[in-house]
Amino acid sequence: MKMEDIKKEYPSIPDDIHQMMEAETDKQIKLAEKRSSESAGRVRKASGRTSGSFRKKRWTPWRIAAAVLIGVLATGTVAYAGTRLYQLRLEKQGNYGLDMELVAEETADQEAASTASDPSQASAAETAEAAKGENNEAAGAQEAAETISDQPEAQTDRKVTLPDTLEQTQIVFGYIPEGMEQSSLYQLASSDGRALSVISFLYDEGDPDQVMHLTNVIESETFESAAKAAVYTKLSDGRYDQRAYLFFADQFRVLMLMAKDLSKEDVIRTAAALSLEGTGENIETADFRTWSDEIRDENRMIAYETPSYLDAMATRYASMPEGKVHQIGESFPMLTSATINGEFTETDALLYRVDQAEVFSDISVLDPAYLSSDKEISDFAREDGTLLPAELHFYSRGDGINCTMEEVYQTSVDTKLLYVTLTLENTGDADMENVLLYGDIRPYLSRNGFDQIDGTSLTEEAATYLNGIAYKGEDLYQGDFDLIRTQFNGHWGPGCPLQYYDFSSIAVGDGTNHIPLIPAGESVTVHLGYLVSDDMLPYIYLDLGSWEYPLQNGIDLRQ
Amino acid sequence: MHLTYQKLGELILSSENTMYRTAFAILQSKEDAADAIQEAIVKAFSRINSLQEDRFAKTWLMRILMNECFDQRRKRDRTISLDTISEPADSPREEYSELYWAISRLEDDLRIPVILFYVEDYSTRQIAELLEISEGAVRKRLYRARARLKEELTELED
Structure with missing residues (x-):
């Protein structure tokens, strides 16, 4: 008997497993298409997320951008009335590393206000009133942001717990580079090979290690956009070597844009013009991938490229x-x-x-x-x-x-x-x-x-x-x-x-x-x-x- | 252009036999193989944007599946013995040759390359990519597997 004979008798897939695969594939396609209106969010298991405890981190800011938000959620589960301050913290590591973190902070007044009120009773009037105050609050909040940025050890409550449901949103491309067209709900493409994709994550801040360690970054800059904070990066290698991150914190979304063979100007213009529109339907947040999930996976990958790992390899050979x-x-x-x-x-x-x-x-x-x-x-x-x-x-x-x-x-x-x-x-x-x-x-x-x-x-x-x-x-x-x-x-x-x-x-x-x-x-x-x-x-x-x-x-x- | 969800679905269904046989080769259990395949399908759809080159889609898919199988094994931390090798549904033992059962008794690092090479017609290079080992290591394992099988089958034939 020859080894090749094994092919004839090795079992083919049983019918019940074939049917399972068909059903699961069909389900995932439908789910993916539904998520596409959320700009291709990724599925995560409904394992139940809990926010971790806050651990302070010392920062030596290389560049800081502050954003002010009058936070009102679109659902009725939780409502904030007051100012929510965000800081996009960027810290350069070495020549090509970039640590990125969006930190949400509340002032003491807003903390007291949010605990005193009954969130479930927040009315539309209060919401509108809070929204009106946005412009007036902006200047004060900017000052507060600068103050906070000078005092990196100032207290913060960094926990943002995702509600069980959120309003479903869809991406709107406010600008499409010449020669490109929208090929799907979250992609742009052109006949000359240029491509751009947008991925969405639910923005949560429960994990104290909420720092994205970017590597191989040869260029980066913040830019103005419809989001509360946005940063552009260019990587040293890879086909999709330009990225932009947009923090739509008020809508609990982070968008990551990846571009191939586009000019920097087009990448930034496209990112700056991206916006999110509510669809009127709700999503179960447990079904979606969070920003914490993405950070954890990305940071784990770069562990293999650290000098400590390669030192360990050298030690291995030496031993x-x-x-x-x-x-x-x-x-x-x-x-x-x-x-x-x-x-x-x-x-x-x-x-x-x-x-x-x-x-x-x-x-x-x-x-x-x-x-x-x-x-x-x-x-x-x-x-x-x-x-x-x-x-x-x-x-x-x-x-x-x-x-x-x-x-x-x-x-x-x-x-x-x-x-x-x-x-x-x-x-x-x-x-x-x-x-x-x-x-x-x-x-x-x-x-x-x-x-x-x-x-x-x-x-x-x-x-x-x-x-x-x-x-x-x-x-x-x-x-x-x-x-x-x-x-x-x-x-x-x-x-x-x-x-x-x-x-x-x-x-x-x-x-x-x-x-x-x-x-x-x-x-x-x-x-x-x-x-x-x-x-x-x-x-x-x-x-x-x-x-x-x-x-x-x-x-x-x-x- | 990225692989579309529809195309991914078509790839999964066209690869169902390969996926099942590979998962079964690793987990030695139909039920466990089904669980791993189902998880792998979910992960493939969630990570579709991580696929850099569409032409590597099948290798990418198989790697997701194999990682899922190994994760399952680690979680369950059990040793597969001859007694626990499940027989294919509705197929009594005597319907399979001694070669089949001898392959089933090989340890993982030999059995998996054997299945991929002789049943699924993967080249040594493709197997090396899937298992993230060198081509030389793949060949070494195939030869060791053949040597082991030859010893065992000789004994059985006697």
């Missing part, structure tokens, strides 16, 4: 068995997985030896039968067998706070074929079956004691065989966070493996790295092929470890 460097012709043992006496185990009885590393300008030495089916010769070689040139790009990888990922150097390079002859010797007294062969080429660049392997940072202790090299005299290191990655014709690395495994010495081979049998006391020789940038040949090592445990053993192939 592993010290990387060893071997020379051509030198035999060395390396822990290898294999089936021995019917058991799948790991053994150090397999010796590895690179016999030769030859460089060719054409592919005449390759036997196409051993080339991986994923590769096409025409992708890397001409009809006459000579190798095509490649584009080599160098990127400095940032943490999004102190530096961003950016291309620092680009060059067109001649390509060479690195043809490696590797011998594996079974020195044990039992046959080894099902051995898998790994190997990748890596460049080693070093500066200031930090050794870098294709974007991975190491400590000096873990990388004892690296040299300080500047590539062609170019200073490739920028910013405080230097991680260089090279990209060879779109493939990360100084070259790319051809997935070429020539096991003709043992009459097996299907272009894979699987060695079915190495008898006890015998050897297997394999030829491996790599395409390499000509420029990188002086820096190349062959790493025989797996991706999970790189640098277990490196062979110096520098040419």
